[in-house]
Amino acid sequence: RKEVEQDPGPFNVPEGATVAFNCTYSNSASQSFFWYRQDCRKEPKLLMSVYSSGNEDGRFTAQLNRASQYISLLIRDSKLSDSATYLCVVNALNSGYALNFGKGTSLLVTP
Amino acid sequence: NAGVTQTPKFQVLKTGQSMTLQCAQDMNHEYMSWYRQDPGMGLRLIHYSVGAGITDQGEVPNGYNVSRSTTEDFPLRLLSAAPSQTSVYFCASSYVLAGETQYFGPGTRLLVL
Numbered sequence: 001r002k003e004v005e006q007d008p009g010p011f012n013v014p015e016g017a018t019v020a021f022n023c024t025y026s027n028s029a030s031q032s033f034f035w036y037r038q039d040c041r042k043e044p045k046l047l048m049s050v051y052s053s054g055n056e057d058g059r060f061t062a063q064l065n066r067a068s069q070y071i072s073l074l075i076r077d078s079k080l081s082d083s084a085t086y087l088c089v090v091n092a093l094n095s096g097y098a099l100n101f102g103k104g105t106s107l108l109v110t111p
Numbered sequence: 112n113a114g115v116t117q118t119p120k121f122q123v124l125k126t127g128q129s130m131t132l133q134c135a136q137d138m139n140h141e142y143m144s145w146y147r148q149d150p151g152m153g154l155r156l157i158h159y160s161v162g163a164g165i166t167d168q169g170e171v172p173n174g175y176n177v178s179r180s181t182t183e184d185f186p187l188r189l190l191s192a193a194p195s196q197t198s199v200y201f202c203a204s205s206y207v208l209a210g211e212t213q214y215f216g217p218g219t220r221l222l223v224l
Contacts, residue, residue, distance in 0.1 A: 034212075043201055043215035044154070092156070098144055098169060099213060103153035 003027055006088050006102035014110055017078050021105045023088030024070045032091035033064055035073050037084045038104065044087055047073075078109045112137050115216035117202050123222045124192040132187040132219050134202030140214075141207040143185040147171065147198040148218075154201065160185055161207055192223045 006023045013019045025033075033050035048055065050062040050071050061074040071088055088102035118133045136143065144159035146169075156169030160179040174196060176188040185204075189196060199220050205213040 043217050045215070046212045049212075087153075098156045098159050101146075101154040103151065 002102075003092070003100045004088055004090050004102040006086075006105050008103055008105060010106040010108055012108045012110060013078055015078055015080060017109075018074065018076045019078055019107065020075075021073045021086055021088075021107075022070055023072070023102050023105075024068075025088075025090045025100075026069070027090070027092075028066075028069060030090045030092075033062075033071050034089040034099070035060075035062060035071075036087040036089050036101075038087055039084050044101075047086070075107075078107075080109050080111065083107055083109045114138065115202055115204055115214050117200075117216035117219050119219060120217070121220045121222075123224065124189075125224055126193060128192050130189050130192065132189075132200055132202075132221075134185045134187065134216060135183050136185075136202075136204040136214070136216075137183065138204060138214070139182060140204035141182065142211075142213075143179065143202065143204045144169070144213070145175070145177065145185070145187045146201045146203065147196075148201060149198050157187065157200075189221075192221075194223045197221060197223045 003026045035047040036044040037047045038044045050064045054063045059076045063072045085104040087104045089099045092098045092100045115136045141162045145157040146154040148154045155171045158177040160166045199218050201218050202216040203213040205211040
């Protein structure tokens, strides 16, 4: 079983819609959680860290449920520029500080 | 700051050739790593380093060597290229603390014929 699993999508939503992505992780001892964004043919870039209490950054809200071992990302008022692949990322305790990446969820926001 | 830089951007190799992918960072990060990204597979860790002179294997190390003689540089060597090594390679760096953001280079696209 892969350590980090995501629904690959694609999610096609109209501008202004709210969309949510979920991700599950298998290692209950994982300590750090992130959402990265990757545009087509570009490198991944940090979107936001995910904290136990949940956190918000503008239109983006991340939640962590340690008991169920899942992470979520909510995007409100979607913009065309939000079209990208969203990667759920969890730290790998057995590889130094390396990160385990989900395969990503593809989002396409349409006019 | 240039951040994380990688060269070359693109490379075509023939089976059996060797080459070195270069990675450098100017943020004084202790931690550096190499990932490969293949369609449908996500990013997979090849090798990583927590400081100069220290390297270790990741999930998919076979066919690759690394060394870390300076804090800034972390080259990845393909010893004898195989078509299975056709991929996009990303180098990343961060401070050595759990939870720290990793910064990625722009990637090297490698095609092995």
